[in-house]
Amino acid sequence: MVNDKSIGHKIDELELISIFDEFASKIIDGELDQDVTDYLHEAVKKIASGKPINISKGDFTNLLTDFASLLCFDDQNGGYKFEFEDISSKGLTTIIHN
Numbered sequence: 001m002v003n004d005k006s007i008g009h010k011i012d013e014l015e016l017i018s019i020f021d022e023f024a025s026k027i028i029d030g031e032l033d034q035d036v037t038d039y040l041h042e043a044v045k046k047i048a049s050g051k052p053i054n055i056s057k058g059d060f061t062n063l064l065t066d067f068a069s070l071l072c073f074d075d076q077n078g079g080y081k082f083e084f085e086d087i088s089s090k091g092l093t094t095i096i097h098n
Contacts, residue, residue, distance in 0.1 A: 005050070006097070007031035007073075007075050007095055007096070007097060007098070008050030008052070008095070008096045008098045009050045009073045009078065009079075009080060009094070009098070010048065010049060010050035010094040010095075010096055011047075011050070011091065011096060012035055012048065012091070013045045013048045013049045014051070015048075015091060016045075016047065016048040017041050017044050017048075018068055019082055019089050020040070020041075020044045020097055021043075022069075023070070023084055023087060024040070025064065026065060026087070027041050027059045027066075028063075030052060033036050033088055036060075039060070040060060040063075040064070041054065042063075043060075043064050044052070047067075047071075050093070050094070050096045050098075051096070051098055052098055055068075070083065070084050073093065074093075078092055078094060079091065079092050080092075080093050
């Protein structure tokens with residue numbers, strides 16, 4: 001029997017946005033304008049939802065996919081870990097079946 005369900009991990013949006021902002025500050029030289037920041041935060045909220053998302057090609061595709069690729073999940077107990085340079089964060093997730 002093939003299991004066609006995938007496991008997702010829902011993360012608190014504000015928690016993930018905070019981690020993203022810290023990550024972005026290490027990557028981006030300078031300040032982003034508010035429209036770009038809002039766009040990126042909306043994309044991070046979609047990542048936090050735990051549902052499959054499609055990140056379309058654009059100016060910030062690599063930034064978002066690099067950020068998402070640094071999240072490691074515990075499919076058994078629910079949780080995540082994020083590490084990049086001197087940023088280290090971990091927390092709980094809600095496991096959802098997509």
